[in-house]
Amino acid sequence: MQRRAKEQKTPQPIGDSVTRVEAREKVVGSALFTDDLQFGAGLLYARIKRSSVPHALIKSVDTSKARALPGVKAVVTGADFTGYIGLYLTDRPIFCRDRVRYIGDPVAGVAAVSEAIAEEAVGLIEVEYEPLPVVFDPEFGVTPEAVVLHPDLGKYDVANFIFPKPGTNIANHFRIRKGDVQSAWAECAAVVERKYRIPHIQHVPLESHVSIARVDNDGKIKLWSSSQSPFAQRNLIAKSLGVSQSDVQVIAPYVGGGFGGKAGVTIEAMVVAIAMKVKGRCVKLRLTREEEFYAASVRQGLVAYFKMGCDKNGKLLAMDNKYFWDGGAYCEYGVNITRASGYSSSGPYEVPNVNADSYCVYTNHPVGGPMRGFGMPEMHSGLEQCIDELAHAIGLDPVEFRKINCVKTDSILVTGMKMHPTGLTESLVKTAEAIGWGKKEPASAPNKRRGKGIALMWKAPAMPPNAGSSANVSLNEDGTVNVSVGGQEIGQGSFTIAAQMAAAALGVPFDWVRVNSPLNTDTSPYEWQTVASRLTWSMGNAVTAAARDARQQILAMVAKAWDEKIEDLDIIDGKVISYKSEESISLKDIVIYGIPLPNNQGWVGGPVLGRGSFMPTYVTGLDPKTGQGPRAVVHYTTGAQAVEVEVDMDTGKVEVLKGVAAFDVGKAINPEMVNAQMEGGFVQGLSTALFESLRFKDGLVLNPSFVDYRIATSSDVPRDFQSIIVEVAQDDGPWGARGIGEHAMVPTIPAIANAIYDAIGIRVGSPPYTSESVYLAMLDAGLVE
Amino acid sequence: MANHRIILTINGETEQVEVPSQMTLLQMLREKLAFTGTKNGCMAGECGACTVLMDGEPVNSCMVLAVECHGSTIITVEGLAKDGVLHPVQQTIIEHGGVQCGFCTPGMLISARALLDRNADPSEEDIREALVGNLCRCTGYIRIIDSVRDAAERQQVLSL
Numbered sequence: 005m006q007r008r009a010k011e012q013k014t015p016q017p018i019g020d021s022v023t024r025v026e027a028r029e030k031v032v033g034s035a036l037f038t039d040d041l042q043f044g045a046g047l048l049y050a051r052i053k054r055s056s057v058p059h060a061l062i063k064s065v066d067t068s069k070a071r072a073l074p075g076v077k078a079v080v081t082g083a084d085f086t087g088y089i090g091l092y093l094t095d096r097p098i099f100c101r102d103r104v105r106y107i108g109d110p111v112a113g114v115a116a117v118s119e120a121i122a123e124e125a126v127g128l129i130e131v132e133y134e135p136l137p138v139v140f141d142p143e144f145g146v147t148p149e150a151v152v153l154h155p156d157l158g159k160y161d162v163a164n165f166i167f168p169k170p171g172t173n174i175a176n177h178f179r180i181r182k183g184d185v186q187s188a189w190a191e192c193a194a195v196v197e198r199k200y201r202i203p204h205i206q207h208v209p210l211e212s213h214v215s216i217a218r219v220d221n222d223g224k225i226k227l228w229s230s231s232q233s234p235f236a237q238r239n240l241i242a243k244s245l246g247v248s249q250s251d252v253q254v255i256a257p258y259v260g261g262g263f264g265g266k267a268g269v270t271i272e273a274m275v276v277a278i279a280m281k282v283k284g285r286c287v288k289l290r291l292t293r294e295e296e297f298y299a300a301s302v303r304q305g306l307v308a309y310f311k312m313g314c315d316k317n318g319k320l321l322a323m324d325n326k327y328f329w330d331g332g333a334y335c336e337y338g339v340n341i342t343r344a345s346g347y348s349s350s351g352p353y354e355v356p357n358v359n360a361d362s363y364c365v366y367t368n369h370p371v372g373g374p375m376r377g378f379g380m381p382e383m384h385s386g387l388e389q390c391i392d393e394l395a396h397a398i399g400l401d402p403v404e405f406r407k408i409n410c411v412k413t414d415s416i417l418v419t420g421m422k423m424h425p426t427g428l429t430e431s432l433v434k435t436a437e438a439i440g441w442g443k444k445e446p447a448s449a450p451n452k453r454r455g456k457g458i459a460l461m462w463k464a465p466a467m468p469p470n471a472g473s474s475a476n477v478s479l480n481e482d483g484t485v486n487v488s489v490g491g492q493e494i495g496q497g498s499f500t501i502a503a504q505m506a507a508a509a510l511g512v513p514f515d516w517v518r519v520n521s522p523l524n525t526d527t528s529p530y531e532w533q534t535v536a537s538r539l540t541w542s543m544g545n546a547v548t549a550a551a552r553d554a555r556q557q558i559l560a561m562v563a564k565a566w567d568e569k570i571e572d573l574d575i576i577d578g579k580v581i582s583y584k585s586e587e588s589i590s591l592k593d594i595v596i597y598g599i600p601l602p603n604n605q606g607w608v609g610g611p612v613l614g615r616g617s618f619m620p621t622y623v624t625g626l627d628p629k630t631g632q633g634p635r636a637v638v639h640y641t642t643g644a645q646a647v648e649v650e651v652d653m654d655t656g657k658v659e660v661l662k663g664v665a666a667f668d669v670g671k672a673i674n675p676e677m678v679n680a681q682m683e684g685g686f687v688q689g690l691s692t693a694l695f696e697s698l699r700f701k702d703g704l705v706l707n708p709s710f711v712d713y714r715i716a717t718s719s720d721v722p723r724d725f726q727s728i729i730v731e732v733a734q735d736d737g738p739w740g741a742r743g744i745g746e747h748a749m750v751p752t753i754p755a756i757a758n759a760i761y762d763a764i765g766i767r768v769g770s771p772p773y774t775s776e777s778v779y780l781a782m783l784d785a786g787l788v789e
Numbered sequence: 790m791a792n793h794r795i796i797l798t799i800n801g802e803t804e805q806v807e808v809p810s811q812m813t814l815l816q817m818l819r820e821k822l823a824f825t826g827t828k829n830g831c832m833a834g835e836c837g838a839c840t841v842l843m844d845g846e847p848v849n850s851c852m853v854l855a856v857e858c859h860g861s862t863i864i865t866v867e868g869l870a871k872d873g874v875l876h877p878v879q880q881t882i883i884e885h886g887g888v889q890c891g892f893c894t895p896g897m898l899i900s901a902r903a904l905l906d907r908n909a910d911p912s913e914e915d916i917r918e919a920l921v922g923n924l925c926r927c928t929g930y931i932r933i934i935d936s937v938r939d940a941a942e943r944q945q946v947l948s949l
Contacts, residue, residue, distance in 0.1 A: 023883050030891030031879040031898060033826020033866035040825035208926055210830045210838050210892040260828070260892030261926050293831040495890030495927045680886045680932060687929030710835035710924065718920040718930040723913070725931055 017504040017514040018739050021676035025500045025519060026258070026493060036257045036522070038214045038230040043286045047216075048077055050278050050289040051122035053112040053129045054299065055104035058140075058368035058703030059153070060133035062103060062111070069128035070114060075121040078281035079129070080113045085277055089244035090336025091236065091268045093168060093175060094161040095154055096371075098244065098273045104133070105153055105333035106368050107703045108299040113278045115287045140703060142328035142365035143307050145173040153333070153366040163468065166339045167628055175335035176364040178346030180418055180631035183357030188322035192313030194397040200386030201770045202306040203697035204330065206297050207375050208715055211260025213300050214290040215272045217279035224251050225276055231256040232267045232492050233533040238525045240269045241276055252276075257522040262494040263688075264374035267535045268337045270300040297708035301373025302698060304338055305330035306382040310390045312355075318400045320409045322357040325349050327383065331364040332372040339364045341372070344466035345379035347626065347636045350418040351387045352428055352462035353409045358418050360631070368703050374535060380463045380750045381689065385771060388459040388754030392761070402758070403436045406460055411642070419626060419636035427668035427732035428642035432460060434728045438664040439646035451653045454661075455763025458646040459751035464637035465536035465743065469623035473539075474529035475546040477506055477554045477614035483578055483592030484516045487550075490523055490531030491543040496745045497677040498539045502547045504673055505738055509551035510614075511575030512591065529617075537641065537743025540673060542618055544738035549616025558595065561609035565599040620736075639734055641742050643667030645686065645751040647722075649759040653788055656779025658760060660690055660720075666728035667747055671740035675729055678744055682727035685748020691716035693753040693771050795859040799824065800868030808855040815839045815850040817858075818865060826866040826895050830924070837923035840896035841865045847903040849922075866895035869902060877947075878902060878940035885936040889927035897923045901937045909948075911941055 029035040067079045082101035088094040100111050112129050116122035137151040144150055150173055154160075158170030166176045189195065215229040225247070231237055234254035242249040259266055271289055279287040291299060309326040327345050331338040342364035349360035395405030407429060415423040436442075439456055447454040465471075476488040487506045493499040499519040507514045520528065531543060555575055562580045563570045572584040581588040589599075598609030626633035648662040665682040672678040695714045699706040707713045733740025753771050760778065761767055768781045782788045792807045799822065808817050815832075818824040818841070827850060830838030834852040841850045842864040869876040878901045881887075888894050897920065904911055904919035911919070916937045917930075925933065 021886075024886070024888060026891070027883040027888050028875075030888050030894050031866075031875065031882060032870055033824075033895050035891055036825075037828070037892065039829065040819075042823065210836060210890070210924060210926055211828070212830075259890060261890045263926070293833060293835075497889070676886050680889065680928065683931050684889060684927050684929040687931075688926065709833065710831055711833075715924060715926065716930075717922075717924065718917045718934060721930045721934075725929075 016508065018508045018673055019675065021674055022500065022504060022514050024497060025503050037211055037260050038228055038257050039211070039290060041216065041228055041257065043216060043288065046285060048115040048117060048282060048285050048287045049119040049122045050113055050115050050275060050287050051119065051126045052110045052274065053126045055100065055107055055109040055111055057104060057133050057135060058107050059136040059138045060104050061136060062100060063132040063134050065112060066130040067112060070125040073121065073125045073128060075117040076114060076125045077117065077285065078115040078278055079125070080278050080281055081111065087244040087246065088160065089240050089269055089273050091240065092163045092166050092339050093336050096334040096336050098277050106370050108370060109333060110274055113274050115278050115282055138368045138703065139173060140367055140369065140700065142330040142363065142367055145365040145367055146328065146363055153368070165343065165625065173366040174363055175331055175366055176339035176342045178343045178362040178631060179629060180346060180349055180358050180360035181629065182418060182420065182632065185322045185324050185357045185359045188357040189313055191315060192321050193316040194394055195311065195313035196390045196394045196397060197311045198386060198390050200308045202308065202382040202385050203771070204305040204369065205303045205692055205696045206698060206713065207263040207265035209261025209263060209265055212291040212293060212296040213266065213271050215275040216286050216288040217275040218286045219276070219279045219283050221283050223247065226253045227272060227276055228255045229272050230259050230266055232259060232262045232494055232535060234523050234525050235490055235530055236533045237269050237272050241273050244273055254525045255522050256492060259492055259494040263376045264378070264535060265301055267374050267533055293710065294708045297698065297713060298370040298705040302332070302370045303375035304332065304341060304372030308383065308386045310386055312390055312394055314394055314398055316398065318395070318398050318405050318408050320353055320355045323350055323355050324359045327362040329362070329364045330367050330369055330372060332367055332369045334371045335364050335366060337374055338372040340466055341374065341379040345383045346631060347419050348380065348462060348464060351384060351391070352411050352460050352642055354411050354415040355418065369700065370705070376688065377463065377746045377750050378466045378536065380461065381692065381753060384459065384461050384750050385753040388751060389757050389767065392758045402458060403432065403441055406432055410460055411462065420632040421634060421636045424639055424735065425732045426640065426642050427730035428460065431642060431644040431666035431668055431730045434730070435644040435646045435664050435666045438726050438728065439648060439662065441646070445648070447650060452650045453653060453763040454648065454650050455759045455761065456646060456648045457755045457757065457759030457762055458644065459755040459758060460644050461747060461750035462640045462642045463747050463750055464640045465538040467532065467536050467538065470619055471532035471538065471542070472617060472619035473531050473542040473546040474617040475543065475550040476529050477510065477550040479554065479591065479595035479612045481592065481596050483590060483595065484518065485510060485512055486518050486520055487547060488520045488528050489543055489547060490528045491539040492523060492534035493521065494534060496681065497674065498534065498543065500677065501540050501544060501673050505544050505547045506551040509548045510555050512578040516578060537745040537747065541734065541737045541742050544741060545618035546616045548738045549618065550614040553616055554612050554614025557612050557614065558591065561594065561599060562589065564608045565601060639742055641667060641669065641744060641747045643747055645755045647755045647759045649756060649763060651760060651763045651778060653782070656775040656782060658694055658756070658773050658778055660722045660756065662724040663722045664726045665748060666730055667744055668730040668732050669744045670734035670737050670742040671731050672729045673739065673741050678729055679727040681744045682748045683725055686725065686752055687716050687721050689749035689752025690720065690756065693756040693773055695772055695774065697772055793856050795856060797858045797860060798862045800864055810856060812855045813851050814841070814853040814855050814858055817855040818850060824865050824867055828892055828895055837896045837900065838893055840899040840923065842899055842903060845906065847900050866898055869898060876902060877943045878905065878937055881936035881939040881943065882933060885932045885939065887928055887932035887936045893923060893925040897925065897933055901940070904937065905941055905944060909941060909945060913938065
């Protein structure tokens with residue numbers, strides 16, 4: 005038997021911090037993003053005519069001047085397309101037809117030979133509006149006085165776990181009724197009741213949305229897009245246009261930052277719709293940075309009411325929480341944020357009596373979409389401050405109070421589901437220890453006050469119960485391995501994780517594995533979407549199954565050729581070995597051509613192609629009246645963060661000196677990548693805590709630029725950050741793994757708010773905690789003059 | 790919209806390009822010469838994704854007209870590695886895990902290179918200040934700062 009000339013030590017890549025598979029192409033500038041693709045001189049450029057008013061009936065759209073402009077190849081309006089589009093609730097026309105519902109709503113689209121001509125043509129489109137009353141506040145939006153934004157709400161297609169209320173602005177209402185909340189208040193020794201207003205923010209990917217579409221003369225659609233969700237885009241665009249899914253091909257190169265903003269469908273259906281009018285031509289739409297702030301999607305605003313009480317020992321007895329989500333003009337995706345915050349409405353605490361009402365409300369604000377955390381950062385912002393207050397009210401240390409009440413293995417959750425094994429308590433204890441809980445450090449200057457704060461979190465992947473994943477593993481003449489997945493690399497490291505799992509399951513060195521990019525819905529295996537921190541777990545299961553399938557094919561082939569039993573064979577370091585005969589053979593010789601039988605008696609085997617898929621089958625429905633059911637979600641990732649801050653009494657400036665994070669990831673497939681998520685998520689959370697809010701005036705976003713909407717820079721991050729990996733295995737996760745991407749920013753706002761309280765003794769309330777807001781709060785409290 | 794013929798050096802190669810008056814350096818690099826490693830993040834000089842070296846100084850290429858570059862020497866991310874050998878900061882940013890989505894990375898690397906060219910031993914404060922114009926939404930900057938410091942140390946070892 006031929007032996008490999010160069011022996012290589014096989015890394016056991018599970019649990020190894022191997023470097024990112026696509027890192028090199030990203031540092032030399034050769035990694036291709038959608039805007040980098042070249043389409044030649046025939047490319048047309050699209051621009052969008054957007055509504056200048058927040059709510060109005062469209063009386064007329066006059067496109068004649070735009071059409072007459074030389075260089076304009078197509079003008080499309082709502083009259084051209086009758087369908088609706090949407091993920092959970094199909095409430096969104098591709099272009100507005102009878103009315104506009106927010107400033108930025110697309111009224112018409114233009115394709116022209118240059119961006120400048122397209123922009124000029126957009127300016128020539130005349131729209132006559134008849135203004136309607138407006139809804140800018142979700143609490144007002146649910147009242148009978150509010151104008152109804154979607155009179156056709158009862159006619160829209162809707163997923164069977166979403167409950168719109170036709171005739172109102174309620175796109176979804178999720179209810180929890182558990183135990184007896186009313187009676188429980190009498191048992192409480194302390195009760196805290198608070199209201200928070202969490203502002204809209206934006207994902208702010210460095211790469212703005214960009215798509216290119218081409219429609220052939222036979223109607224086949226090709227779409228290149230910066231997308232977390234090529235398969236969902238294929239499906240939703242096909243359904244909306246009334247074509248077959250197989251006639252839509254979506255090609256998705258690397259994504260320059262997603263954070264949920266490039267999930268579902270945002271601009272892509274418009275580009276396809278325009279391209280349908282110029283068959284054979286490629287049409288490109290790239291949002292300007294200004295458009296990116298309001299015309300794709302934003303994180304929903306939230307008005308939240310919390311009431312919670314505990315007995316004299318600090319045991320939580322009851323919660324009554326109400327969430328009014330500012331879903332914006334279309335809630336096709338946002339309705340499920342409402343549901344997620346409903347079934348997780350108690351936060352990571354075991355509470356016997358819970359009422360919760362979570363409403364998704366139509367408003368005349370930009371479209372609220374998924375963003376990293378999917379409702380959890382917003383909800384935890386208030387909830388974890390109330391928990392802190394309640395601990396103080398009953399005279400317990402906030403860490404002790406959380407230890408008593410946080411969910412543990414077998415806890416009965418707010419939906420009635422039983423908690424799986426979880427390392428939340430361990431995360432809490434380790435976080436508190438790392439931040440030096442209970443020790444007060446002196447401030448760095450006389451005009452500064454120092455404090456520490458802590459917060460917990462939980463989050464489940466929010467998705468349809470049957471969101472699936474699939475993967476292929478194929479081998480090449482040289483023994484290297486190609487992994488095909490439909491899950492996207494958006495910076496979180498999914499391709500590296502996939503390669504590690506394939507290498508481990510197959511038995512080859514990590515550096516033999518390639519992950520195919522770009523994704524292509526014609527050739528990549530199906531993946532629901534790259535969202536919900538679900539890829540490591542769900543796609544990971546599919547990749548592992550595919551690699552094991554390939555492994556079985558290889559072992560069966562060799563067993564037949566050698567007349568041995570499969571059980572006696574193994575694949576190690578890219579070679580099949582027999583523990584019995586001590587024979588070995590390199591994969592490169594056999595995975596394409598098979599193995600010749602002795603004495604020219606023919607061949608066995610052939611090209612190896614492993615396949616794997618995964619879909620959770622155990623999630624149950626919940627009673628619409630009570631939100632109760634045996635299994636609301638697949639699992640929860642839990643964790644904790646703590647910070648130390650310093651508040652400048654002269655300016656109100658909050659500086660985060662130190663951050664600590666601990667999350668139970670089940671199993672860290674790549675520990676350094678897990679740490680990197682914890683860091684990046686913490687800083688994104690810090691940015692939302694201290695700086696970020698979209699400011700509105702009559703529905704207009706006042707700060708759609710990097711100058712006026714500040715995000716954290718290299719000067720804002722703490723000098724000291726520590727991340728701690730907790731590993732309590734997930735029973736159906738690959739090697740026990742569950743996700744971490746979103747969770748890392750969930751508890752940051754309340755951890756910082758609690759630290760500010762520890763520093764200056766006042767609750768600043770709703771974020772962001774800008775210098776101005778903190779200084780004004782100190783002024784109100786008489787702390788400064 | 791007259792075209793102008795300009796001659797400049799990009800990543801060590803002499804280039805002759807015809808550009809309209811209003812075309813930016815960023816547009817010329819990406820659309821005329823297919824140096825697409827340099828990214829377009831805001832077109833307003835605010836995010837740093839389009840940073841390139843112009844005569845040794847880091848500039849937002851979206852804020853420089855192509856015609857201004859006549860006679861200049863430009864280095865883009867594609868010009869950082871020499872003969873397939875990565876610049877130290879390209880190597881350290883990989884090892885420290887300072888790359889996630891990768892969209893800010895080219896501009897970040899150029900700003901880091903500019904810093905290391907003018908200051909072989911930058912403090913953490915110097916590094917933070919040098920990168921403050923390069924926005925990143927994924928990494929939280931910490932690993933990028935660490936990788937620049939590490940690159941400086943490796944360069945010093947090399948030059949000893």
